[in-house]
Amino acid sequence: MTHFGTAFIMLSFFLAYRATGSFSFDVWRAAAGAIDPMMQTFIFLAALIGFGTKAGIIPLHIWLPEAHPAAPSHVSALMSGVMIKTAIFMFIRIFFDFFPIASIEWGLTFLVLGGISSLLGVLYALSEHDLKRLLAYHSVENIGIILLGFGASLTFMSLGYEKFALFALAAALYHTLNHAIFKALLFLGAGSVVAATGTRNMEEYGGLVRLLPFTSAFFLIGSLAISAFPPFNGFASEWLTFQALFIGIVSASIIVKAIFIFAIASLTFTGGLAAACFVKAFGVTFLARPRSEEATHAHESEWPMLAAMGILAVLTLVIGVGSGFVISLLVGIVASIWLSNPSTLAFPFRQFIETRSQFADILPLDTVAVITLAVFVVLTVAIMVLSRSRKVSYGRTWDCGTELGPRMEITSTSFSRSLITIFQGILRPTKQTDVEYHDEEMRYFIKSQEVRTGIGDPYRQALYRPLSAALTMVASRVRLVQSGNINMYILYVFITLIALIVWAARS
Amino acid sequence: MTLFFSLIQIVAIPAISPLFVGIIRKLKARMQSRVGADIFQPYRDLSKLFKKDEIISKDASWITKIAPYIIFTVTVVVGAAVPIVTTIIPSFTPGFSLLPLSDFIVMVYLLALGTFFLALAGMDSGSGFGGFGSSREMMVAALAEGGLFFSLLVASVASGSGHVPSMVVSLQTLPFTSFMPLIVAFLAFFIALLAENNRFPVDNPSTHLELTMIHEAMILEYSGKRLALMEWATANKLVIFIALGANIFFPWGVAASLEGHAILLAFVLFSLKTGALLFSIAFIESTMAKFRVFRVPDLLFTSFVLAVTALCIIITF
Numbered sequence: 001m002t003h004f005g006t007a008f009i010m011l012s013f014f015l016a017y018r019a020t021g022s023f024s025f026d027v028w029r030a031a032a033g034a035i036d037p038m039m040q041t042f043i044f045l046a047a048l049i050g051f052g053t054k055a056g057i058i059p060l061h062i063w064l065p066e067a068h069p070a071a072p073s074h075v076s077a078l079m080s081g082v083m084i085k086t087a088i089f090m091f092i093r094i095f096f097d098f099f100p101i102a103s104i105e106w107g108l109t110f111l112v113l114g115g116i117s118s119l120l121g122v123l124y125a126l127s128e129h130d131l132k133r134l135l136a137y138h139s140v141e142n143i144g145i146i147l148l149g150f151g152a153s154l155t156f157m158s159l160g161y162e163k164f165a166l167f168a169l170a171a172a173l174y175h176t177l178n179h180a181i182f183k184a185l186l187f188l189g190a191g192s193v194v195a196a197t198g199t200r201n202m203e204e205y206g207g208l209v210r211l212l213p214f215t216s217a218f219f220l221i222g223s224l225a226i227s228a229f230p231p232f233n234g235f236a237s238e239w240l241t242f243q244a245l246f247i248g249i250v251s252a253s254i255i256v257k258a259i260f261i262f263a264i265a266s267l268t269f270t271g272g273l274a275a276a277c278f279v280k281a282f283g284v285t286f287l288a289r290p291r292s293e294e295a296t297h298a299h300e301s302e303w304p305m306l307a308a309m310g311i312l313a314v315l316t317l318v319i320g321v322g323s324g325f326v327i328s329l330l331v332g333i334v335a336s337i338w339l340s341n342p343s344t345l346a347f348p349f350r351q352f353i354e355t356r357s358q359f360a361d362i363l364p365l366d367t368v369a370v371i372t373l374a375v376f377v378v379l380t381v382a383i384m385v386l387s388r389s390r391k392v393s394y395g396r397t398w399d400c401g402t403e404l405g406p407r408m409e410i411t412s413t414s415f416s417r418s419l420i421t422i423f424q425g426i427l428r429p430t431k432q433t434d435v436e437y438h439d440e441e442m443r444y445f446i447k448s449q450e451v452r453t454g455i456g457d458p459y460r461q462a463l464y465r466p467l468s469a470a471l472t473m474v475a476s477r478v479r480l481v482q483s484g485n486i487n488m489y490i491l492y493v494f495i496t497l498i499a500l501i502v503w504a505a506r507s
Numbered sequence: 508m509t510l511f512f513s514l515i516q517i518v519a520i521p522a523i524s525p526l527f528v529g530i531i532r533k534l535k536a537r538m539q540s541r542v543g544a545d546i547f548q549p550y551r552d553l554s555k556l557f558k559k560d561e562i563i564s565k566d567a568s569w570i571t572k573i574a575p576y577i578i579f580t581v582t583v584v585v586g587a588a589v590p591i592v593t594t595i596i597p598s599f600t601p602g603f604s605l606l607p608l609s610d611f612i613v614m615v616y617l618l619a620l621g622t623f624f625l626a627l628a629g630m631d632s633g634s635g636f637g638g639f640g641s642s643r644e645m646m647v648a649a650l651a652e653g654g655l656f657f658s659l660l661v662a663s664v665a666s667g668s669g670h671v672p673s674m675v676v677s678l679q680t681l682p683f684t685s686f687m688p689l690i691v692a693f694l695a696f697f698i699a700l701l702a703e704n705n706r707f708p709v710d711n712p713s714t715h716l717e718l719t720m721i722h723e724a725m726i727l728e729y730s731g732k733r734l735a736l737m738e739w740a741t742a743n744k745l746v747i748f749i750a751l752g753a754n755i756f757f758p759w760g761v762a763a764s765l766e767g768h769a770i771l772l773a774f775v776l777f778s779l780k781t782g783a784l785l786f787s788i789a790f791i792e793s794t795m796a797k798f799r800v801f802r803v804p805d806l807l808f809t810s811f812v813l814a815v816t817a818l819c820i821i822i823t824f
Contacts, residue, residue, distance in 0.1 A: 276648070368617075380576050
């Protein structure tokens with residue numbers, strides 16, 4: 001897939017060279033208006049496929065859940081946090097910096113792709129029981145959310161609403177930053193768990209909260225941030241993205257409105273499903289009782305690992321609570337692309353936030369955090385004081401009178417089964433049952449039974465397999481010329497030479 | 508005066524929420540030809556639970572211990588910014604008001620934070636019941652979010668504001684003829700209300716003995732003061748939803764000032780509106796059977812589609 005992506009990136013650059021006669025970005029900027037529409041479309045399409053592969057947009061994402069879990073966890077953190085973001089960077093460079101001439105269809109295309117990537121990404125994550133693959137699919141989801149902001153920005157840009165475009169792009173960049181932080185935190189947490197238990201299979205975890213107290217606390221913070229709960233940073237950027245999309249639904253044409261409604265709907269459901277997915281990820285990994293021998297002997301990571309996670313966990317909170325400051329910084333950065341003076345900007349959609357005209361303090365999550373913390377402390381202290389004479393004792397979980405084993409706990413597969421059943425039209429779950437009987441003739445006594453569940457992979461089946469089959473077929477036809485006979489090759493050279501001479505003589 | 512009002516606003520929802528639960532139970536009892544307990548019974552239940560000793564599962568971690576406090580806090584914080592009889596936003600000093608809390612996205616996501624911890628607490632004790640309760644709760648919550656979010660978005664777009672109190676103010680001036688999309692959105696909101704608060708036909712709030720229970724399955728291992736907090740938080744959440752539904756989609760009469768007669772009128776109207784909503788919830792619970800769990804998504808998608816339809820009407824006309 002890397003080569004596939006690179007090929008298209010090269011293609012888009014060569015097309016740009018063809019159109020402008022230079023590889024210099026400055027020349028591109030100057031010549032942007034003069035490129036003919038057909039050429040533009042090809043450049044953008046090649047860039048979309050090329051960088052889309054790097055970013056992991058569905059259906060170009062298939063390498064991502066394979067590559068990220070294979071790497072060591074700190075490398076996965078970098079891959080997810082930084083590497084796939086370079087594609088976003090290049091999208092911004094190409095569509096806003098080099099060729100700021102894209103028509104409205106491109107913005108809408110990005111909105112649709114973003115919506116699909118975020119929704120399907122979270123659904124695939126939900127069906128995973130490999131902790132690191134689950135996180136990798138969440139990268140697909142978050143790239144989708146970033147693209148929603150980016151697509152909104154591109155749409156506003158082509159409609160001529162420059163300030164709205166700026167705002168939406170700031171939202172996209174904010175989410176890019178946030179995703180880098182909380183996803184790195186989650187991958188480090190996952191790495192710590194994998195190192196402690198020696199497996200990536202979530203079904204074999206359980207009860208790790210007592211053995212890995214710090215890792216579990218940091219992982220919980222990461223989960224809260226990625227599920228976009230206030231006052232963590234994920235909420236701040238999703239809130240901004242929502243605001244940017246709200247602007248779109250009051251825009252001019254009905255098709256634009258419809259696509260913006262689709263974008264809002266996908267972001268809404270993504271939020272709810274991501275929360276469900278992280279209840280699963282945290283609950284199945286850290287809560288209840290250990291479900292395997294390894295999980296009972298796990299021990300906490302070394303302090304440098306914990307310190308790294310601690311710093312990232314504090315950052316998720318700081319960047320969330322200090323959202324006003326971060327937004328003003330980001331707007332400065334974004335404005336440097338077009339506008340000279342960012343301080344003249346007022347918040348674009350006044351009706352939504354009447355009393356807050358300044359761009360910088362539109363979302364005071366600090367107030368939310370302070371009030372929540374104050375109420376929490378007052379409540380906890382009050383109840384502790386009032387109930388100090390009550391006893392707290394510890395007993396077994398109620399188990400209907402049987403022995404409560406780890407097999408009775410909910411597992412990752414069973415947790416997400418109901419949601420997978422609801423979305424079975426999209427996910428196409430598969431179930432294969434192998435039964436072995438004591439007596440094959442008399443099938444009453446089952447010796448062992450094995451059930452394999454999985455989900456279908458429509459991309460490989462419907463897209464990549466036909467493509468590679470076609471490629472193989474063409475290659476095998478072409479192979480006919482490769483006879484291995486040296487006289488034959490000399491003949492080819494001779495014919496080529498003649499043809500070249502004829503061609504040269506004619507022109 | 509404002510400080511006094513702000514403090515009242517913060518404690519208002521926790522103070523009245525047990526009463527609302529008592530009224531629903533009384534109405535249900537009457538519809539089922541029972542006498543039913545006094546409407547103040549939930550207060551007695553809560554105080555009884557607070558006085559009891561507690562037993563916690565050996566398998567449970569600090570999540571179980573902290574979750575009731577977080578869930579209760581979340582409902583209090585969200586409740587503080589919900590308009591009940593006035594649209595004035597509580598403030599403590601000129602620079603420090605609860606305005607950011609009244610943003611509807613903040614409200615929806617803060618309530619979802621409570622659901623998140625509730626589901627974790629359900630998985631914590633390692634019983635099969637709790638785990639399945641959590642799984643179903645997150646399924647319902649994820650799907651109900653569409654209808655809830657979009658019905659509030661309809662009100663937000665119709666009023667041009669993201670803050671619930673200013674939505675109410677602005678919708679009061681809307682002519683009656685423009686209310687049709689809001690009524691459609693209200694239907695969507697009402698379905699989301701039933702689902703988010705574990706009422707019929709999604710969940711049965713009054714049983715521990717059904718295999719399909721959702722909310723009760725998650726709090727099965729709680730006792731004593733933590734159970735009291737959980738029950739109280741559930742009641743708070745119900746009142747938050749009822750107050751939002753009554754005041755956003757039927758905004759008339761909510762006072763814009765703290766004058767005596769305006770407040771009194773608002774109070775009477777609020778009682779009538781919420782009374783009607785409580786009656787409809789009790790009526791549904793007495794006349795309908797609970798849905799099979801895989802029919803619930805149909806209901807929730809209906810809610811979502813209704814809300815989107817309302818939104819389309821708003822933005823095209």
